[in-house]
Amino acid sequence: MVRYLIIAAAAVLLSAGSFFLWKSRATRETLIPSAPAAVAGQAGAGAAQEDDEEGAASPPAADERTREQKRFDRADKDRSGRITLAEMLEPRRKPFAKLDTNGDGHLSFEEWTVKTHDKFADADKNRDGALVPTEFATTKVKTKSKPKCACGEASPS
Numbered sequence: 598m599v600r601y602l603i604i605a606a607a608a609v610l611l612s613a614g615s616f617f618l619w620k621s622r623a624t625r626e627t628l629i630p631s632a633p634a635a636v637a638g639q640a641g642a643g644a645a646q647e648d649d650e651e652g653a654a655s656p657p658a659a660d661e662r663t664r665e666q667k668r669f670d671r672a673d674k675d676r677s678g679r680i681t682l683a684e685m686l687e688p689r690r691k692p693f694a695k696l697d698t699n700g701d702g703h704l705s706f707e708e709w710t711v712k713t714h715d716k717f718a719d720a721d722k723n724r725d726g727a728l729v730p731t732e733f734a735t736t737k738v739k740t741k742s743k744p745k746c747a748c749g750e751a752s753p754s
């Protein structure tokens with residue numbers, strides 16, 4: 598029974614809150630005065646005529662380009678209106694060159710896994726080509742530990 602009373606009270610409070618929110622928006626809109634008209638001496642004669650015809654000054658035009666159009670423009674380096682394969686691959690050349698250690702233009706599996714090879718070579722202390730448990734333990738990824746929160750603790754003096 599108590600559950601139903603709590604639900605009913607919550608519904609009444611929610612509807613009352615919605616009503617007051619709606620009423621506050623309605624009165625706020627009517628209380629905001631309209632923008633003053635531009636003075637003819639400040640904006641010039643042409644602008645004053647436009648304002649009189651339209652009723653208010655129009656805001657400056659916003660950039661109509663979409664997110665995809667902006668992305669296309671960034672990729673179109675020569676501004677030809679077309680993206681060539683060379684333009685599409687250009688951002689990937691530097692990372693590829695870093696991995697292509699012998700500079701032959703081909704990425705072998707060993708070049709692609711160079712970090713893993715280096716990590717294995719550093720961990721293999723006895724150079725036998727295999728890792729024992731103590732050597733393997735050195736390959737563990739080192740995570741940054743978060744500082745413990747000193748909230749509520751007395752500061753050291």
